[in-house]
Amino acid sequence: MNTKVTFDPEVHPPKLYEGYKSTVGRAPHKPLVVVKKSLGELTGPLFKDFELGVLDHDLTRNAINEGEPIGERIVVQGKVTDEKGNPIRNTLVEIWQANSAGRYVHKVDQHDAPLDPNFLGTGRCITDKNGNYKFYTIKPGAYPWGNHPNAWRPSHIHLSLFGGSITSRLITQMYFPNDPLFGQDPMYMSVPPKGRELLVSKFDLSITEPNFALGYRFDIVLRVTPFENQ
Amino acid sequence: MNLKQTPSQTIGPYFAYGLTPEQYGYNFKSLATNLMVDPETSEGTIKISGKVFDAENNPISDAMIELWQNDGERKLFGRFGTGTDPENRFVFHTVKPKSVDGQAPYINVIIFMRGQLIHSYTRIYFSDEQQLNDKDSTLLAVPQERRNTLIAKWKGGHYEFNIRMQGPEETVFFDI
């Protein structure tokens, strides 16, 4: 059986979503050309030789200057699998986020909320042999943006993953349960209803660390890589 | 078991301090840069540069480009944001991949930016490989009038590869 492996339109957002205004001038218009996969598409970077820093996974400590970052400490962990539930081992997970006040370190972010001298807001780790990853961080704040009047992004963490080949490449955002800002957020609403709950982490008391950090679980499912599918 | 894929979301405008930190001057080690090989020591290093244009033909200053090439001998990866060059160009230093199975050499390109809810894939071919390009099965699957959007032009010293998100010259993007 020659099933076409692709980004599942039941859960992925469309390229053009008018509620998210900047898609209008930036989303491709012409139909994609289907390509027979060659070596380039069947493989991807593995980052075997890159040495992660010992604090790269701990955003509560990886940018300390004079004290601890302000905000609610959280632990975010989950499992990276393919669609068949097979763990994706030794794959890179990169994250970036706003601080607890809803402000990014990025120079372009002009939101009038304080920077935190002890928080950079980025980290990375490699999944273990069971596909699990884990970060310590500070719960990000909501922030306003210019998409529509009184537009606010729900609290979220940006994530970047590779998986087994460049076809499983994914950039996504993790949200927090029951956020009242979901309904007015075109990023969240651009996702078909079936996919939305897949972007929301679950509070989990069993991974909450006593006297230290609340636990949120966020499992990630990547496309089966064509190599595995052959 | 058939789990649903985690949906894609935009990279947004604020990726640089996380994904391309050293390039943008942030104090965090970059995992990958635009030096896919060391131009000082690698023989046959080529430079590829270009811009990403939006519907209004303005160069996009907050895109991130990833290149991946694998010709069976060398696997090379690069990553670069368009926000540090005065003209909003991306620039990569690499080597031209070899032809595999008689096909034209190419480099895979992944494009991320604010305004894209899901990333785009394209390929870079080379203008000085016309013989191989003319019989490459992927290029032949692309309508003839659009093939040139995939071919980096030799400009004497470097290759130029511009990416147009929309318009009559829209780059061919692939479903891979």
Ligand SMILES: [Fe+2]
């Ligand atoms: Fe964000």
